Amino acid sequence: MTRAIVIGGGLSGVLAATALSHHVDEVTVIESDKYPEQPAPRRGMPQGRQNHMLTAGGAHALDQLLPGTTDLLFAAGAHKLAMGRNILTLSSEGWFRRVDDDAFFIACSRNLLDHIVRQQALTNPVITVLQETKATGLVGTASRVTGIRYEKGTEPEQTLTADIVVDATGSRSKTPQWLTELGVAELYEEFLDAGLAYAGRLYEAPADAAADFPGVLIQTVPNTGKPGAGAAFMPQEDGRWIVSLIGTAGGQPPTGEEGFMEFARSVGNPIVGELMARATPIGEIKGSRGLANRRRYFERLTLPEGFLALGDAVTVLSPNYASGMSMAAFGALALRSQLKSHGLEPGLGKKVQLDIANKVAGPWKSATSTDRWFPGVRTNIKLGKGTVEQKLAVRWSRVAAEHPGLLKATYQVATLQTPQNKVMTLPLMGALLRGPQQTPLTPAEALAQFPQIGKLLSSAPADLSKVEH
Amino acid sequence: MLHAFDESATIAGDLDAIWRTVSDVAGWSTWDPHVLESGTDTPFEVGGGGWTISRIVKGRRSYFKLVEVDPGRGYTTESPMPLGKMLIINKYEQAGPGLVKLSRRVEVHGGFAPVYGFFWAKAFQADTRATFEELGREIKLRATRAETSR
Numbered sequence: 001m002t003r004a005i006v007i008g009g010g011l012s013g014v015l016a017a018t019a020l021s022h023h024v025d026e027v028t029v030i031e032s033d034k035y036p037e038q039p040a041p042r043r044g045m046p047q048g049r050q051n052h053m054l055t056a057g058g059a060h061a062l063d064q065l066l067p068g069t070t071d072l073l074f075a076a077g078a079h080k081l082a083m084g085r086n087i088l089t090l091s092s093e094g095w096f097r098r099v100d101d102d103a104f105f106i107a108c109s110r111n112l113l114d115h116i117v118r119q120q121a122l123t124n125p126v127i128t129v130l131q132e133t134k135a136t137g138l139v140g141t142a143s144r145v146t147g148i149r150y151e152k153g154t155e156p157e158q159t160l161t162a163d164i165v166v167d168a169t170g171s172r173s174k175t176p177q178w179l180t181e182l183g184v185a186e187l188y189e190e191f192l193d194a195g196l197a198y199a200g201r202l203y204e205a206p207a208d209a210a211a212d213f214p215g216v217l218i219q220t221v222p223n224t225g226k227p228g229a230g231a232a233f234m235p236q237e238d239g240r241w242i243v244s245l246i247g248t249a250g251g252q253p254p255t256g257e258e259g260f261m262e263f264a265r266s267v268g269n270p271i272v273g274e275l276m277a278r279a280t281p282i283g284e285i286k287g288s289r290g291l292a293n294r295r296r297y298f299e300r301l302t303l304p305e306g307f308l309a310l311g312d313a314v315t316v317l318s319p320n321y322a323s324g325m326s327m328a329a330f331g332a333l334a335l336r337s338q339l340k341s342h343g344l345e346p347g348l349g350k351k352v353q354l355d356i357a358n359k360v361a362g363p364w365k366s367a368t369s370t371d372r373w374f375p376g377v378r379t380n381i382k383l384g385k386g387t388v389e390q391k392l393a394v395r396w397s398r399v400a401a402e403h404p405g406l407l408k409a410t411y412q413v414a415t416l417q418t419p420q421n422k423v424m425t426l427p428l429m430g431a432l433l434r435g436p437q438q439t440p441l442t443p444a445e446a447l448a449q450f451p452q453i454g455k456l457l458s459s460a461p462a463d464l465s466k467v468e469h
Numbered sequence: 470m471l472h473a474f475d476e477s478a479t480i481a482g483d484l485d486a487i488w489r490t491v492s493d494v495a496g497w498s499t500w501d502p503h504v505l506e507s508g509t510d511t512p513f514e515v516g517g518g519g520w521t522i523s524r525i526v527k528g529r530r531s532y533f534k535l536v537e538v539d540p541g542r543g544y545t546t547e548s549p550m551p552l553g554k555m556l557i558i559n560k561y562e563q564a565g566p567g568l569v570k571l572s573r574r575v576e577v578h579g580g581f582a583p584v585y586g587f588f589w590a591k592a593f594q595a596d597t598r599a600t601f602e603e604l605g606r607e608i609k610l611r612a613t614r615a616e617t618s619r
Binding site: 064126333337340 | 493495496498499500502503505506507508524527603606607610613614617
């Protein structure tokens with residue numbers, strides 16, 4: 001009989017268990033929390049109270065692993081937001097024009113998404129979850145992992161053997177330490193920390209808000225000499241909205257009532273603050289810190305056979321890039337593809353880590369080459385001057401704000417459907433070289449693209465003319 | 470020119486359960502070892518179709534159309550090939566109490582047939598056997614899942 005152990009029963013772990021379930025006789029998931037019966041917060045996922053978005057690429061991977069999951073999300077009230085049609089975006093270089101394009105995000109609470117994925121996955125009789133159980137170490141040698149040690153409540157530590165062990169415990173993974181204890185060389189890790197912090201709150205949408213109310217993104221702007229400040233406003237299930245205010249080191253958003261609203265009105269444009277003022281707050285403002293970009297290079301290590309790591313345990317990007325849930329799905333899909341091609345044969349872990357590294361490389365480069373320009377950034381990455389890269393990024397963003405083709409390419413990359421190095425075509429390169437040809441949209445013109453916003457604000461018009469970027 | 474091969478196997482299960490599984494294109498990738506990814510936007514009927522990414526030709530979608538569907542008993546897909554086409558003819562027959570005979574005939578028509586025969590046919594034929602074996606396991610798994618959820 002063959003057994004797989006997945007350490008961590010969050011999204012990444014449950015998807016990994018699904019991927020493994022056709023290739024072993026038994027999958028045991030070790031989860032330190034107790035799952036809620038309904039979509040609800042849990043202790044092990046404090047980030048669940050902030051805005052989460054699943055990219056189109058991630059949604060595709062999720063449906064490949066668990067067909068029908070996105071349909072269930074939509075049936076439960078999740079919103080499909082096409083970036084070009086349903087999200088008002090203020091980028092570092094101006095307001096984006098509306099464009100007819102299908103690249104989308106799914107907006108709903110993290111609690112709902114995790115709940116539906118668990119419902120879909122955990123009816124699989126091959127998968128067993130040991131809840132309120134904590135993995136305490138790996139068993140084996142530097143050349144092969146043969147199981148784990150774990151604790152449950154006050155019971156003495158026990159051992160569980162397995163043919164393969166998957167670490168899906170997230171960014172706080174103890175794997176680097178556990179591997180060292182087995183005699184494996186030290187795992188190389190990079191980080192880049194812009195001191196990003198989130199402050200988020202749920203709202204009851206006003207009764208007169210349209211059912212297709214758009215999302216709003218006010219992006220943080222690097223390289224201004226000032227801390228980055230931004231906001232994300234997204235519709236959620238059950239007639240709710242979520243607002244996340246975003247700030248980098250020296251400009252982190254407050255979690256107190258007054259400062260929260262003031263911050264929302266002070267970012268690139270006060271539109272998010274105005275929307276908040278018309279909605280009814282639900283619960284407290286929740287803060288999240290420690291949101292650095294972090295990458296562990298498992299693919300460079302001589303990994304013990306019978307072991308691999310997925311999801312945030314490998315790479316976590318700051319939440320601005322909305323990639324975490326998608327990367328969890330990509331990792332599990334890579335695991336399944338390699339299992340289908342090679343089974344549990346030696347070298348499986350290395351192959352999966354290489355696939356994940358390939359998937360992560362583009363978003364990692366994009367995130368770190370943007371976030372490095374915020375003041376007070378801390379990193380162990382040897383960064384070059386990067387000025388050409390920075391100028392190119394600025395020009396890209398400025399041209400994308402007015403050029404439908406480049407904007408669609410930007411959305412393809414942002415929704416993790418196409419890597420950045422694959423979207424460039426000769427006409428787009430020409431547009432980029434020509435540079436901007438039109439005057440940027442004014443705030444009034446940008447807002448007029450979304451009549452739902454104008455209608456809601458019409459009862460008490462606000463001054464939205466401010467442009468700070 | 471034609472290159473063809475036939476495979477068959479008998480598995481435990483009932484025709485309805487097998488049909489539900491094989492006619493769910495989006496679900497193919499969850500159990501069929503040959504299929505890394507799959508999808509469809511159409512019903513499972515003649516004129517419909519979908520796509521797969523196989524473990525033999527990785528990284529590229531292969532599109533197919535359903536050219537024959539006999540619910541519960543079989544279906545045939547047609548896929549474009551260079552200089553020709555590929556037909557995959559699937560049939561399901563009761564082979565005794567609780568047993569179903571699965572059979573598949575793969576035909577590659579046109580100028581590409583010899584190239585296909587030389588490079589891919591052997592792997593595809595081996596994968597067909599693996600698909601049949603895994604279909605048997607999937608039917609059992611789904612039955613257990615249905616039993617557990619009652």
